[in-house]
Amino acid sequence: MxxxxxxxxxxxxxxxxxxxxxxxxxxxxxxxxxxxxxxxxxxxxxxxxxxxxxxxxxxxxMNHSDSGEVPEGLKEAENPAFEVGREVMVNSDHMQGMNGAIGTVVGAYDTTVYAVSYTPTTGGEKVSNHKWVIHEELENAGDQPYKPGDEVVLTAEHMEGMNEATATIDTAERSTVYMIDFTPTSGGEVVKNHKWVTEEELSAAE
Structure with missing residues (x-):
């Protein structure tokens, strides 16, 4: 038990x-x-x-400045293909909703226009082949245009981190450039005083 x-x-x-x-x-x-x-x-x-x-x-x-100011010394075009006040169609894709947008010319100028690559002063990735910067927006720019491969300092303020950034010239050409207002095809508010588009990037609005 x-x-x-x-x-x-x-x-x-x-x-x-x-x-x-x-x-x-x-x-x-x-x-x-x-x-x-x-x-x-x-x-x-x-x-x-x-x-x-x-x-x-x-x-x-992609937030471009909407300032209508232009650099000192920039000369207005005497006989631009698209006069100030002319309605145009935009045929470039610098920004979302830009290609195919209807815009209005607010300024036309004769200068040397550049595509440039630069690293923003605010940090971030390198911006490649930015279109466009004009000769008058380069620090200590002389009378002679720069050539592809030249290193320059930007004074433009089109985009955040652009002013005082060191850049390399990708392309250079003498052209008429335009400042325009346009309504994005993607919707949203009118983009004011966009700098810059070239003559080849515009066509007559239908």
Missing amino acids: KTKKLALFVLSVITALVLAACSDTGSENENESADHENSSHENSQKDSQENTENNEGDHGG
Whole structure:
């Protein structure tokens, strides 16, 4: 009889230990699951924030100044193909919603126009083949135009981080350039005093 009671006692102890172990394992699994969910949520929030910052950065890079001021010494074109006040169609894609947009000429000037590559002074990725910067928007610009490959310092403020940035001339040509107002084909407000588009990038509005 004593042996039977001892056996029952030992069995009870073993059962209690097994149940306690299972309970601990369940708690650990629940904690691990909770930690995993918290980690996934935090990573999701971080990815969302990074994507938002990247999109804002891209969008900010396209925010052109709407100032109608022009550089000192820039000469108005005597016989531009598109006179001031003329309605035109824009055939360039410098900005989203620009190609195919209807615009109005607000200024026409004869100068040397450049495509340039530069790293913004505000940081960020290099801007390649930016169109356009004119001769009068280069620091200490002389009478002679620059050539592709020349290094210059920009004084233009078309975009954030452009002024005082060091740039490389990609292309250079003598041309009439235009400042225009236009309504983006993608919707939104009228873009005022966009600088610059060339004669080849405009056509008569239908």
